[in-house]
Amino acid sequence: MSRMRKEERKRQIMEMALRLFSERGYYEVTIADIARELGMSVGNLYNYFSSKEALAKELLLYISKILGEEIRKINMMPIGVEEKIQRIVEFYFTTVQERPELIDYFLRVYLAHKEVFKNGCEGFLCVSPFVTELMIFFEEGVRSGELRDQDFFSAFGLFMGYLGGMAFINGEGMLPNELHFYAQDVAQNIYQALKA
Amino acid sequence: MKRLAWIQGATCNGNAHSFLNYPLLQELLEALELLYHPVLPSRLTLPQLWDLEELDILVVEGGLREGFQRAGFEVNHLIHRLYARANWVVCVGSCAVYGGLFGDRGVAFAGEEPTELKSDKVINIPGCPAHPEWIATTLWALVEGRPPLRDTFLRPKEFFAYTVHAGCTRNEYFEWKVDARGFGFKEGCLFYEQGCQGPYTHGSCNKILWNQESSKPRIGTPCFGCTEPDFPKENLFRTKTYMGIPASLPLGVSKRAYLTLTGVAKSFKIQRLLGRLFED
Numbered sequence: 504m505s506r507m508r509k510e511e512r513k514r515q516i517m518e519m520a521l522r523l524f525s526e527r528g529y530y531e532v533t534i535a536d537i538a539r540e541l542g543m544s545v546g547n548l549y550n551y552f553s554s555k556e557a558l559a560k561e562l563l564l565y566i567s568k569i570l571g572e573e574i575r576k577i578n579m580m581p582i583g584v585e586e587k588i589q590r591i592v593e594f595y596f597t598t599v600q601e602r603p604e605l606i607d608y609f610l611r612v613y614l615a616h617k618e619v620f621k622n623g624c625e626g627f628l629c630v631s632p633f634v635t636e637l638m639i640f641f642e643e644g645v646r647s648g649e650l651r652d653q654d655f656f657s658a659f660g661l662f663m664g665y666l667g668g669m670a671f672i673n674g675e676g677m678l679p680n681e682l683h684f685y686a687q688d689v690a691q692n693i694y695q696a697l698k699a
Numbered sequence: 700m701k702r703l704a705w706i707q708g709a710t711c712n713g714n715a716h717s718f719l720n721y722p723l724l725q726e727l728l729e730a731l732e733l734l735y736h737p738v739l740p741s742r743l744t745l746p747q748l749w750d751l752e753e754l755d756i757l758v759v760e761g762g763l764r765e766g767f768q769r770a771g772f773e774v775n776h777l778i779h780r781l782y783a784r785a786n787w788v789v790c791v792g793s794c795a796v797y798g799g800l801f802g803d804r805g806v807a808f809a810g811e812e813p814t815e816l817k818s819d820k821v822i823n824i825p826g827c828p829a830h831p832e833w834i835a836t837t838l839w840a841l842v843e844g845r846p847p848l849r850d851t852f853l854r855p856k857e858f859f860a861y862t863v864h865a866g867c868t869r870n871e872y873f874e875w876k877v878d879a880r881g882f883g884f885k886e887g888c889l890f891y892e893q894g895c896q897g898p899y900t901h902g903s904c905n906k907i908l909w910n911q912e913s914s915k916p917r918i919g920t921p922c923f924g925c926t927e928p929d930f931p932k933e934n935l936f937r938t939k940t941y942m943g944i945p946a947s948l949p950l951g952v953s954k955r956a957y958l959t960l961t962g963v964a965k966s967f968k969i970q971r972l973l974g975r976l977f978e979d
Contacts, residue, residue, distance in 0.1 A: 634962060639954055642941045642942055644942075655942045655943040655944065658942060
């Protein structure tokens with residue numbers, strides 16, 4: 504099989520695993536389930552991923568790259584911090600609605616089953632592409648005088664904790680309005696909290 | 700024998716004294732005809748230099764400052780006059796090179812801006828002070844008719860193609876992002892909190908050691924970036940950060956590359972690097 508096709512096959516496995524893990528939960532899904540959904544043999548799937556845990560870790564990196572790439576595009580835009588925050592919030596909420604498995608995996612698999620990730624995804628190892636872009640966002644905001652200087656984590660926690668929290672209560676069906684209804688206020692709240 | 704005169708603009712004498720620490724000073728002086736030096740016995744007096752018709756090497760220490768006088772001469776005039784008559788002009792110390800602490804300008808540069816005296820005959824050896832071996836090795840090279848390769852600030856690449864970070868004994872701590880807990884500790888890197896400018900400062904302080912023995916970062920003091928045009932900056936003992944991220948990054952390393960690598964390195968806790976090297 505050509506390298507290209509192999510990469511594509513690998514991506515299909517990850518997308519399927521992502522969907523199943525997010526829908527049913529990490530421990531409810533076996534490698535055999537994923538293989539069956541894809542119409543491939545279990546043995547063949549192991550050619551791509553040596554274990555369910557290895558697949559789970561690679562998925563985290565996969566999601567981080569997808570999210571990081573979008574935030575990178577926003578970082579590169581010639582716009583002010585306030586508008587960047589607005590765009591990041593809108594991008595995040597759009598992702599929650601259009602690709603909920605990306606966010607669900609993060610909230611319901613990664614954060615809920617740290618034991619799966621403790622070897623190989625320590626610290627920022629598997630979320631680095633995403634966290635790095637947020638670091639750049641914050642660093643540039645402070646450098647330009649638009650954001651207040653503080654420790655990275657107090658700002659990061661406020662920003663991502665808030666977005667993750669909104670995604671979570673949305674997922675629980677607790678929001679009376681659809682998520683985008685809140686985007687502007689959420690963005691304003693973040694900006695007001697972090698601005699210089 | 701090459702004829703050398705060492706003259707001073709506005710200076711603290713730091714480079715003249717640094718030069719005296721060169722271990723082979725006697726041999727070097729025997730290979731030169733020393734016309735004038737502010738501290739060493741010389742053939743001529745400062746006023747006699749005005750009439751000097753030619754010389755091989757003019758060493759300038761100290762910055763150029765408007766109206767600054769020595770022995771009844773306006774030093775800027777004397778420097779310009781001897782500059783025209785010298786085959787080589789060696790600027791020692793950051794004041795002579797960029798203006799530094801005391802000068803309005805240096806000989807060939809005012810900060811980063813070239814002056815009317817920038818030319819191929821200038822060799823710049825910045826530092827506060829310049830290391831005796833940087834000065835002496837450059838003079839030896841001229842004695843032997845082999846002028847050194849230089850960078851865009853006319854600094855010998857032999858000494859300034861490196862960063863001060865190269866050869867630092869704390870490099871393991873830099874690799875794994877372990878901060879120093881304070882000044883004077885043997886452990887930890889000084890880049891994250893203590894203001895060390897080694898990773899983006901050109902120099903060979905950790906390759907050619909001071910007093911043949913040590914360097915600022917090795918003993919726990921941050922590199923002050925004294926060889927660069929923007930020396931001295933403020934707050935030399937504290938790293939300027941934006942949301943915890945160093946404002947100046949290692950030379951040639953992009954922010955994304957730096958943050959990616961830092962995030963990875965910080966994810967691991969290397970126990971060996973977290974403890975004291977010697978327990979009391």
